[in-house]
Amino acid sequence: MLLAIPAMIENILQVFIGVVDTYFVGKLGTEAIAGVGITNLTMNVNIAFFLALGIGTTAVVSRYTGAEENDKADHAVKQSVIMALLIGLIFGSINLIFSRRILQLLGAEDGVIEYALPYFLSVAVPSVFLCVNMVLSSALRGAGDTKTPMKVAIISNFINAILNYILIFGVFSFSGLGILGAGLATTISRIISVILLVRKINSEEIKMNISIFEEWKIDFKMLSSITKISIPAALERLIMRSGQLIYGGMIIKIGTEAYAAHNIAGTIETFSYLPGMGFGVAAATLVGQNLGKKKEDEAQRFGLMSYLLSTGFMVIVGVVFYIFAPFLASLFTKDENVSNQVVQVLRIIAWFQPFLCITLVITSALQGAGDTKFPMYSSLIGIWGTRVLGVYILCIRLGFGLVGVWIAYAIDITVRGAILMIRYLRGKWKNVNIS
Template sequence: MTLFALTWPIFIEILLHMLMGNADTLMLSQYDDNAVAAVGVSNQLMSVIIVMFGFVATGTTILVAQYLGAGDRERAGQTAVVSIVLNIIAGLMLSAALLFFGRPILGAMNLPPELMDMALIYLQIVGGFAFVQAVIMTVGAVLKSHGFTKDVMYVTLGMNVLNVVGNFILIFGMFGAPELGAMGVAISTAAARTIGTIVLFGLLARRVRGELPWHYLTARFPKRDVRDLLKIGVPTAGEHLAYNGSQVVITMFIASMGTVALTTRVYTLNIIMFTLLFSIAIGQGTQILIGHMVGEKRFDDAYRRCLRSLSIGIGVSTFAAITVYIFGEQIFSIFTSNQQIVELGMTLLLLTILLEPGRAFNLIVINALRAGGDVRFPVYIGILSMWGVAVTVSYGAGIWLGFGLAGIWIAMALDEWLRGLLMLWRWRTKKWQKMSFADNPAAETDEPVPQTAGH
């Protein structure tokens, strides 16, 4: 199991997920700029909801990887079963909340009145099917921890194809279908995710056949497994919630700047997410490898793996940010002909060259810390930095000093660099070596990570 073998399917998978969002934005941009802004604000809320599912998925990835590294396949299977059921329950609860309380939530975000109806219908449809995304994330985490990253990639590819075809038909009313605009994007997204969930379950039954003890849940309440998942997941969710909560507040600042600022932010974020792909993929691949190494007690290998991954991630993400800036005007012209949006977006792309190396620190080193079991430190630092730096400086530079979106981008860069450097310091202390969840006292050698089926 090598970093490259794990990372390239994860890279393609994440790229396809981003293309799914970009396809929505690009196709809606040909329909109405206001629809783009409305869907962008709703997706900001959806990102907070997805964090709630992500904390179980993150715990699943780490625990399953550590147990497999320790050779305890029974515990790995039990953890997988508990996490899937736990996220289904959480998903149904959050779906109901978005369905019934969408309007007051959007109203609290200072959404311009002309965007409310479009944003609400999108949020109710996509949010109503949020439990499907919960299942996708958890089943995908189980498959990837076993090394089947290509399976998740192929399913994501299929979901993208279905989403684009559905968008084409339902946004513009092709082949006799009604012209639904933002509602069409929502229906297409929900349908593609539902089909993807069914396929993932089929792959799970095939790839991990015999290692998923569903009867385990009927014997007794899985207190130990839930405790371990929450021990990793709750702090992880706290960090993500702190980030996404700060982004919601920052979105409220941007909303007060008007629809042009909101739309520019949506387009820019869609573009720069491509610069982030490499760091995300390297971070996830590194997390799986370090989880296996920690389960085997190969701490020195794990330590070096993180530092090598970090140097690769910083270099590649910086190069990608520079490349995107060079071709920025051409890329923006695909989305919009509004010159005011293009000029403002180019300023943000220039500042992104400063932002991306800091993000690489966070994505790679924080994933490594979690894989080692050190999950609380990133939360404490994250809350302090996201709210003490990102939100505070965003208001000060963006609103009070009048720098607008540029001031907000500077605040984001300061936040990412501060957290990244502190995470690297924490990794170098090696305190994570005493925080492993898997008990494997016999695995004290530096032998290679054992291969699992399908590698």
């Protein structure tokens, strides 16, 4: 609970940053909102790789922390930062060189591109700061500290909100920069987050050797260990994103109302993810640390307890979804047909919270052990073999509409959840070698 609750709050705050940005940019007009939205589509691809590197960092740092090999944990953090700088600069360079082409490829019209470019260049190009931010936060979580990333997220939110107002609209004699100001506010808040995280990691409480004043050397063995864990995690994210893109296109074919209802239901559903993501962080940390201590059975118990606690939270969310589905739908739309479809979907979602919890918490537990290949394979089977195929059969061929889409989703979650739980209970992940 001490690990999970700060992680849950941090996830809420990360969502809130997007809400604040959309609120302020919304004052500039619909093209500005579209510009931010289309930039975020690109950033989602970048973030998939940044998250994967964070997973590898957590797995390695938690294992060495549990084994009380602090020098190796410190060394792993430094190598992860080197990799974060490299990956962040590569993605930033690609975003800089191909900025207009990327926006055109995503289908942005000329008017939207003119709005999107300043925001895209000020957010996507310096994405190295986001990558380093995520890696440092992952390192702290691996060491058992989830409170610091939460506190930094609170400060980042506060700074982002203030800078959004000042830089977009201006104060006193400063006239404001419009949508460019929104992008600069986001990047400045990320730079400050990195500074705060570096200070914490180099404090007496958590002494990790990543000082910029000391000699930096690339350790290819350690980089290989982190990469071995990170690459399958990155592929898993890409499998999920590509699958979502494909079946999202199928939903568009049903009609505008169905697509609107799908997005509304998906937005509401994200709130049920927060407990699973928070307890997933706890599971990854505790599983990794106990494996480092050579306490394999304790590691398994911590993972299962994280799952059971998270399920309790998510079942409550599911009950709320089922009972208050009409009210929740009414918050987003007044169209009766759209609202009815949202209600149907939310009540399907409500029944499958325990299985959804498995895909979040048990996946994180396996990744914390360094077993990232199996979740990747399960996502490939679940997303492409069950969900995409299921959406095509139920939605397109049999004409079940949006209900068919979410039935396919439920089948995917159930099958994938069962596969992951069987893997976890069998315990093969206990023998994964991270070095």
